[in-house]
Amino acid sequence: MRMSRPWSNSRNPTGFIVGNAKGPDRASPTAGSHHPMTLLQNIPLNLRESDILRRVGFGGRRRIRPQIKVLMHELMQEIEACRLLEPSAVYRYFRVEAVSDARTILEGGRILRGSLLPTLFSRAKYLALAVATIGHGIEDLASRYTRDGRVLRGMLLDGMGSAAVDQLARNVHLHVMEKAISMGYRASGAVNPGMPGLPLSEQRPMFQWLSARRIGVKLTSSGIMIPRKSTSMIIGVGSEMPSWTQSTVCKKCNLRSSCPYRVPSGDSDKSDGKV
Numbered sequence: 001m002r003m004s005r006p007w008s009n010s011r012n013p014t015g016f017i018v019g020n021a022k023g024p025d026r027a028s029p030t031a032g033s034h035h036p037m038t039l040l041q042n043i044p045l046n047l048r049e050s051d052i053l054r055r056v057g058f059g060g061r062r063r064i065r066p067q068i069k070v071l072m073h074e075l076m077q078e079i080e081a082c083r084l085l086e087p088s089a090v091y092r093y094f095r096v097e098a099v100s101d102a103r104t105i106l107e108g109g110r111i112l113r114g115s116l117l118p119t120l121f122s123r124a125k126y127l128a129l130a131v132a133t134i135g136h137g138i139e140d141l142a143s144r145y146t147r148d149g150r151v152l153r154g155m156l157l158d159g160m161g162s163a164a165v166d167q168l169a170r171n172v173h174l175h176v177m178e179k180a181i182s183m184g185y186r187a188s189g190a191v192n193p194g195m196p197g198l199p200l201s202e203q204r205p206m207f208q209w210l211s212a213r214r215i216g217v218k219l220t221s222s223g224i225m226i227p228r229k230s231t232s233m234i235i236g237v238g239s240e241m242p243s244w245t246q247s248t249v250c251k252k253c254n255l256r257s258s259c260p261y262r263v264p265s266g267d268s269d270k271s272d273g274k275v
């Protein structure tokens, strides 16, 4: 069986539901800020078979057993019937006040540590901080299948969840880019806490500033995101911003020849970093 068309979760023809997140951000003052928190819900996702296979680790294979494709199709139907995908995101633009070698100071005295942001975004007017999730549904079902000994199902579902998060991140990035354009700026590619020069610990203040619990995402004491199928990112916004795509990152990566998750040149991430 072939999945000739991408699988979509969208029941809403208008796509995103976009709104300003309501209620005070108790963790951090927002008074006087120019840009409100933006909440995105019902974010449409169109999963391609190739993206799922890449995330399962089958990306480099020329031939995939037909049984696997049948199983993927069944699982996609189960995801849809049980409404297991609940993509949502929250993001906000923070004005950049000052940049030094190892820290970036944002409006309200908020500080992000690490050398990556100053290196990439020394000329940014704003940093857009975002947290996004597809919810608990897919990972819970994947764990249940794995516990029951139906390991292939669990593995495929896990790959589907990861492919969905990848696309969710691209869609949120696109949203941030459109806003940048409307302000007369450009948006950079996205960086994620945990990359070299941007400690994973910087997620904690990000989560507070964004009130990530509004979309049901929290951090464990060791800094792991719950639900696991979630992501956080930072995007530079200004007149001249560096852009890149995941495929260009993979092209320069030392692991590219053996990595099953590699994104081939010119593949699906056309929205990453391009304005």
Ligand code: SF4
Residues within 6 Å of the ligand: 249, 250, 251, 253, 254, 255, 256, 259, 260, 261, 262, 263
């Ligand atoms: S950047 Fe490297 S490790 Fe990451 S997906 Fe691409 S090839 Fe694999």
